[in-house]
Amino acid sequence: MALVARGDHAAFAQVYDAVCGPVLGLVRTVLRDPAQSEEVTQEVLVELWRTAARYRPSRGSAMTWVLTLAHRRAVDRVRSAQAAGERERRAALLARTPAYDQVVEQVEARLEREQVRRCLRGLTELQRQSVTLAYYQGLTYREVAELLAVPLGTVKTRLRDGLIRLRDCLGVGA
Structure with missing residues (x-):
């Protein structure tokens, strides 16, 4: 992870190979939608590349840190989808509100x-x-x-x- 934090592409390729499967599996259990799961997994791996310097080995393994990022991102996606659904529901109710009489x-x-x-x-x-x-x-x-x-x-x-x-x-x- 220290090499990834310094921008080492080869080190990132190794980390990518090690975490890609577990991240996708975790995200898929939260989202259940394969396409959304792949999208969120990609976002997590990009975030991993950009924020590798934030990883602290004293707080846990790199895999735990990456899976925490993945879980948070997946939960954020679920909440975002729920909020969008709620906005659409409220908009539909407003559309059915009787016009000014x-x-x-x-x-x-x-x-x-x-x-x-x-x-x-x-x-x-x-x-x-x-x-x-x-x-x-x-x-x-x-x-x-x-x-x-x-x-x-x-x-x-x-x-x-x-x-x-x-x-x-x-x-x-x-």
Whole structure:
């Protein structure tokens, strides 16, 4: 392995001959697909050539190290295939998701508008005027106060009380 780490082609040929069969056998037991097994085996042997310098004899035999590389690579391939299958399954589910239903959306919006109108009718006249001017006509609190000829603090109080009653009537959480 030390010679392979230094780029010795002849040493790599010997290591290749010694580990190729066991690597292919291990990978095939994990993947079960002969074509994928051969591909992963080739990836492992290329990785062996590029990373031979990482081998540490004190941690185990070269065969154990290579088989560990092979097992990890095979498991990665299985996980990748499972993830791809899951992505395809989710995409298929999304494709079956019903399209945007414009009629339903219009009905729901109309019902919401009706509920808001009903709740607005439940406000006092002063609250309804303040809310309508501020939120439906876009006036500032100061402009509402000037238009209704009341102090700014009164407008703020009417708006706060009106919005609280609207919130309660619409069933919106605090």
